[in-house]
Amino acid sequence: MNNIHITLTEFRNESRVIKETTSLVSLGLFNKVRVVALGADDLPERETVAAGVDVVRIRLRTRHLPRNILFQAVKFVEFFIRAMLQAYLFRPGVINVHTLALLPVGWSVKMLCGSKLVYDAHELETEVVWLRGVKQRVAKGIERCFIGSCSLVIVVSESIADWYQKEYSIKRPFVVMNSPRRIVPESSNKLRRELNISDNQLIFLYQGGLTRGRGVKALMDAFKVRMDNNAVIVFMGYGELLADVVDASQQCERIFYRQAVPPRELLGWTSSADVGVSLIEPSCLSYLYCMPNKLFEYAMAGLPVMVSQTKDMADFVRKWNIGVVLSDMTPAGINLSVDQMVSNVKFREGGERAYKAALCHSWEVQEVHLLEGYASMGVYPV
Incomplete structure (x- = not known):
């Protein structure tokens, strides 16, 4: 047949x-x-x-x-x-x-x-x-x-x-x-090495389309107003907001841009971050009920995650205890969650749990x- x-x-x-x-x-x-x-x-x-x-x-x-x-x-x-x-x-x-x-x-x-x-x-x-x-x-x-x-x-x-x-x-x-299919994540230091990010800075990674509705502007605004440099955000992708991201990366030392890579190379870059970011704005039912593939890719790479208040994605993160769910999408709300990840010395355990969750949903x-x-x-x- x-x-x-x-x-x-x-x-x-x-x-x-x-x-x-x-x-x-x-x-x-x-x-x-x-x-x-x-x-x-x-x-x-x-x-x-x-x-x-x-x-x-x-x-x-x-x-x-x-x-x-x-x-x-x-x-x-x-x-x-x-x-x-x-x-x-x-x-x-x-x-x-x-x-x-x-x-x-x-x-x-x-x-x-x-x-x-x-x-x-x-x-x-x-x-x-x-x-x-x-x-x-x-x-x-x-x-x-x-x-x-x-x-x-x-x-x-x-x-x-x-x-x-x-x-x-x-x-x-x-x-x-x-x-994604089951994989064994490998330790990598690609982002720190290429972008010259310090070992004592926590890398928050946004991978995917640089488009509206995905919290890109909110993330840039949040990292622009942070009072310290203990966390940075790296954007990898392309889309309508690419020029804005590149401009922000040139103006703010806590914002970085790294161009997208072929799918076969993606895991090595993902695993070199500390936290995966998926901020879908719940502006319609389709977004409210979504389960983006990036969430699973971060988890399969062994990263804890920071996500927005969309129903299924937030329920998944809370159920498996693999990261934080934003209280709101304002710069203050984002930085509150960033600070939670920075101050939580056990946040890497969230990565271990994330990998287990990824295996259970592979x-x-x-x-x-x-x-x-x-x-x-x-x-x-x-």
Whole structure:
């Protein structure tokens, strides 16, 4: 049996999709898995990413059209048709869609090929901060219309699973968290050596997108007004706030920027910090219920964490006692938590507990939940 996954990304560093597809092949659920994604000039149209897993990127003929709503719709229609053609030729027994907009595509392939449909929701997409008014009503209408046709719904947190069950009166979705595979963290001193950070300064590390809604500005403001130099913040990543971060690093001796590194090199840099930082601003339900992969990556690297007051993430940190949860996102609130980490001589025990928590939620554990989900719709290892 074949399995096809359709995504509206260019499939560059889609760690969750890569983990899922490789697991589905290695566990013996499918003979072959194909990912259909958007094309890009700097990426091959066809690529093998693992044994039994290949990628087909669709280079839209309409991609150079303007980015207004009318031409974006034209581009989507082209992708819809060509993705359906790819699926029809591949003849999948199961089709997975990885975003709400692709549910109609998945339903069409289901009807055309007799496939089972899997909706893999990477976030609570109808409850994101930028989706309001008519757009939100349309999105919820699409989800409500097609979600009942899905043989399996997969989500990334327990609260999101509860929300879907209540909102649409469906069977509770299966939770498959976006956590890394088990690794043994290695001691590293890369950040101190490259950025010339003193041994007696605690390194707080922010890795990921330098975008709004993730506490980047609040962190910079907090470290700018600190009265001592016993803690520093290092930002690693890229995004719309990159210039602001670089500027802050040039003006404040407690703020550092280190450009992002390839995923295969990430762990060595992560483990060279002292505390991992994940400050998702709870400005919408999607953010409130999130369980970001960075939280698990910090924990797998053996770092205690400092997190914001988002429900599932804060519950996780408190349950495993692996760090501190901010009282609020003001500079004073952030510095209060920083001071707690600095003054707690046992904070490294939080790193040990974090690693244990990471092992208990590793991708090897999530694979079991993935198997249970596919078994619920009658797909078993051969």
